[in-house]
Amino acid sequence: SEAALRVDGVGYAEEELLGLDTRRRARLAGLTALGIAVARDELGALGAPLVGRREEELVLERFRAVLALERADVEEEVLRAHYETNPRHELVVRHVVALAEPSAPEAVQDSARRKAERALDRIRSGEPFPRVAADLSEEPGAAERGGLLRPGRRGSWVSEFWRAASALKVGEVSGVIRTQYGFHVLRLEERRTVPFGEVRDEVALEAAGMIGGTEEAWSAWADGVGRNVAVDTAALGGWLRGGVADSASLARGPGIRYTGAAFRTFLATRTEERRRELRSGPLAEAARVLAGEAVRAGAVQRARDRGIAPPPGAEETLTRKWEARAMGWAASLGFEARLPLEEVKVRAREALGTTRQNARLARDEAAQRGPLLRAAYPVEGLEPPVPATP
Incomplete structure (x- = not known):
């Protein structure tokens, strides 16, 4: 029979889903995506949005430090002298x-x-x-x-x-x-x-921590940009209902164009509960969060334009951390490399209903990353999101 729920190459007939409400079907879809990723050795791609988000946080941390140093008029020679006393x-x-x-x-x-x-x-x-x-x-x-x-x-x-x-x-x-x-x-x-030039951002971060004022400098910058960011609430509401394309602009500001695709990636990095709140809760709350994300995206771009980058090896380190966590879930839930997709399906259904303590803990922890897991592969058959309320 035709699949009532499909995750990439794994389909579930309606009779296989009897008794599962929308949330449990979403959880099954996430578990299936995890199993597929393990089977295909694609855990890195599965976690890419979360890894990218954390890389951006490292960039922003350094950007805030630069803002604080500029506000305090700290010169380059001071940073270089500080490094020479404590080389990396x-x-x-x-x-x-x-x-x-x-x-x-x-x-x-x-x-x-x-x-x-x-x-x-x-x-x-x-x-x-x-x-x-x-x-x-x-x-x-x-x-x-x-x-x-x-x-x-x-x-x-x-x-x-x-x-x-x-x-x-x-x-x-x-x-x-x-x-x-x-x-x-x-x-x-x-x-x-390591030569000073390669670790200047790190030295700046350390110096900013010593002089203080990082949060104040960041707040002043973000507030200034935020006052000029405009959210298109009509486009946002349409996007949440599935009637506006990912390529649409949901917010604009100085040098900022924040799209539905960017907001979708952001939602994939939230917990299941937070994603649900933002997709089905008051439109005003979704607009508030989106405005903050637009400012954040502008800051990341401004930082990169100034040559600020995450630490060398950060992507590999973050990816390795994600893969280790996901492999821990997979081991507890019975997913293995090179499993046939039909066996992934069997084990995903077993994982959904397991009562074994360790497997249950792994399942529940993985479920909180459901938006991330489901974002990696095409998912068909989940109910559409509830329209945002005014």
Whole structure:
């Protein structure tokens, strides 16, 4: 029979959906999208809107710092002198990781720890680190790279990982290190001193934190721009009802054109509840949020025009963090790489109804990212959004 709900190549007949209200059907669609992404090794693409949002936050953090320094008349020579007293380093690291979130059952954590210890034993016995990483590391792509990470700087990695890597001498191997992702074994390949020009934004951020006034400078800038941003409430209402194209302008301001596509991407990064509130709640609230997002988009563009960028390796770090979280959900819910789509369908339905504690926790956490999961693939058959109320 014809599919009543379809997520990319996975379809559900109406009889397979009996008893499921709209919200549970949406949850099933999200779980199916997660399973498809794991099966196809597309978790990076699945999380791209969220990763992009977080990259923008890093850009905005640096932009706010620049505004504060300009307001305080801090000159370039001051920043350079500050850097020379505390130069930055870039590290090249290989690692092996056995994934296990802190919330995982003790048996899962013990198994991951033992796996990392086996890796360490093999390395200390003289086996090449890349070979051990290819055999044992659970990070996506580790086999092809031999566990080699892109060069990292302070802030590129979680603090426990950075501290462990920073403490090593070149060629030295760490013991087993615990982070929020699991258990790691590291080897430092290279340590480089970073030129001032490459870390100027980071130095500015640190200096702004020392002098203060960042929020005041940002508020003054954002308020000035916001006064000149106009939301087209008729277009916004039409877009929320599905009658206005994504290419339409929903807000305009100085150098700003904020479209339905941009607002759709923003909504994909919200929780399920917040997305529902904005799509079906008062139009005035959606307009208020959209105006703020238009100002934010203008700030990101202004920052990039001035050469402000996220830290090197930020995209990889954020993507890796997202993939580790999503793989944790997938492992608890039974999704695996290269699963046939028909099996993805079976496991998604099982995940929706599971009563196992760990699987239920993973399902509920993933469900809060339902808008993100469903945005990655074409979804047909969910009820249209409730029109925004005036």
